[in-house]
Amino acid sequence: MSQQEQQRRTCDAFRSTALSTYELWLRYFSLGGNAGEEEVDAYLYSSLLLPAFERDMLALAVNEYIADQPPPPRAPYSGRKGPPAV
Template identity: 45%
Template sequence: MGFEPHEPEQRRELNSTLLQADITVSELWLRYFSMSGTAGEYEVQAYVEGLISLPALQRHLLAMAAREIISETP
């Protein structure tokens, strides 16, 4: 599967969010998985590192998971 045109920008935004909010990939994956995300933790790590592509729905769930974690942070 190749990268979709908007995927690199989505990845950059997710990485920026993770860094700014000090969210680990493990924390992100756990929330994403609880939202019915289907990728494994290692796949999410590989996606964040730009090594693999994920379907649009899974990328959307990752972004939602990051936003939820941030919204719960005091």
């Protein structure tokens, strides 16, 4: 995957969350990321490319946040035997 594709997909994943840039940066930094908050912000807005390790740590921070979120509510069935046949 190209650097730009990884950046685009990480940014898309980040934008699907309720995280602020600062909150993401804190998560990323606590995992061992080395870029400053301003660099992370620039990366998220496609103004800066980061080295592979930093990109991967940022992706990890976003993915861990997403994995920690409760699943969205699901619509219940009536209680018959399983979902309706389609």
